[in-house]
Amino acid sequence: MKKILAVIPFAFASTAFAQSQATVDAHVAEATRLAGSDLGALMVLCKPAPASRPPQAAVDAGIAKNIARPAPAPGKAFDNLYFIGAAWVSAWAIKTSEGIILIDALNNAKEAQELIDGGLRRLGMDPATIKYVIVTHAHGDHYGGAQYLVSKYKPRIVMSEPDWVQTETKLEFDSPSNWGPVPKRDLSVKDGDTVTLGGQSVTINITPGHTLGTITPTFDVFSNGKKHRVLLWGGTAFNFGNNIPRMDTYIAATQRMAKIAQEQGIDVMLSNHAGYDGTMAKLEALKKDPKSDAFVIGTPAVVRGLQVMGECAQAQRDRYLLMK
Numbered sequence: 001m002k003k004i005l006a007v008i009p010f011a012f013a014s015t016a017f018a019q020s021q022a023t024v025d026a027h028v029a030e031a032t033r034l035a036g037s038d039l040g041a042l043m044v045l046c047k048p049a050p051a052s053r054p055p056q057a058a059v060d061a062g063i064a065k066n067i068a069r070p071a072p073a074p075g076k077a078f079d080n081l082y083f084i085g086a087a088w089v090s091a092w093a094i095k096t097s098e099g100i101i102l103i104d105a106l107n108n109a110k111e112a113q114e115l116i117d118g119g120l121r122r123l124g125m126d127p128a129t130i131k132y133v134i135v136t137h138a139h140g141d142h143y144g145g146a147q148y149l150v151s152k153y154k155p156r157i158v159m160s161e162p163d164w165v166q167t168e169t170k171l172e173f174d175s176p177s178n179w180g181p182v183p184k185r186d187l188s189v190k191d192g193d194t195v196t197l198g199g200q201s202v203t204i205n206i207t208p209g210h211t212l213g214t215i216t217p218t219f220d221v222f223s224n225g226k227k228h229r230v231l232l233w234g235g236t237a238f239n240f241g242n243n244i245p246r247m248d249t250y251i252a253a254t255q256r257m258a259k260i261a262q263e264q265g266i267d268v269m270l271s272n273h274a275g276y277d278g279t280m281a282k283l284e285a286l287k288k289d290p291k292s293d294a295f296v297i298g299t300p301a302v303v304r305g306l307q308v309m310g311e312c313a314q315a316q317r318d319r320y321l322l323m324k
């Protein structure tokens with residue numbers, strides 16, 4: 001018996017035996033511990049993800065249901081950052097002295113008109129000053145309103161190369177009944193590039209996983225006379241099915257961004273879906289007390305948030321390996 005064990009190569013042993021329900025549970029337990037009482041919204045990521053994509057009719061119905069949710073009021077998060085999103089998916093406007101850098105374009109033209117145009121106007125800004133639209137990734141809930149904005153205001157559309165390629169070849173997800181058309185190819189960015197307007201820079205971090213070229217922007221914001229730094233995680237859910245390399249890149253991206261958050265003192269973590277970052281409650285808190293800095297969670301919490309996502313990804317990776 002001893003002799004047989006001795007000849008099992010380590011690599012074989014690790015792929016065949018390292019994952020178990022116990023390792024899944026350990027990653028979920030670690031994520032739960034890291035999430036504490038403040039980051040529990042991220043724990044939805046630790047729920048088992050589907051092994052394959054749902055059928056198109058189910059995708060369409062789910063998206064339609066999310067789009068039908070009544071939109072929240074737009075709001076100011078920082079002196080130079082505004083929420084103009086829907087209930088399900090967010091759009092963020094960075095206001096500069098030379099116009100607006102928009103992050104994401106919502107589901108379709110109707111939402112872009114009502115929530116981006118309308119929201120910016122309600123907040124005292126002119127949508128005609130949108131100069132850049134950074135599309136975090138090539139799923140229609142983020143690009144669907146882009147072509148409407150281009151036809152109206154001619155902003156530059158910014159996306160990563162892998163995600164531009166996806167819009168030109170085969171979309172991973174589509175829902176033509178809900179989403180506007182893919183934007184025409186425009187600016188292609190890579191990791192470390194910056195989008196700069198009116199003296200404000202947005203750094204492009206490529207955090208692959210959710211899509212192959214998901215963009216997680218980092219940038220400075222200001223409130224109550226202080227500078228803070230934001231990380232806006234650009235693609236969260238595991239909705240690509242059983243794909244171990246994708247899980248590996250996702251895990252690596254959370255680890256890399258946790259290191260960057262630590263190095264740069266990033267103290268605000270946002271999402272492009274308000275369910276993950278508590279945007280509505282934080283905007284309410286700011287309305288009641290503009291000095292509350294409700295969006296500033298501190299660098300240790302940002303790092304913990306990224307670790308929660310990484311642990312949930314490791315749990316899901318182990319679940320997928322156990323299916324094989």
Ligand SMILES: [Zn+2]
Pocket residue numbers: 137139210235
């Ligand atoms: Zn997506």
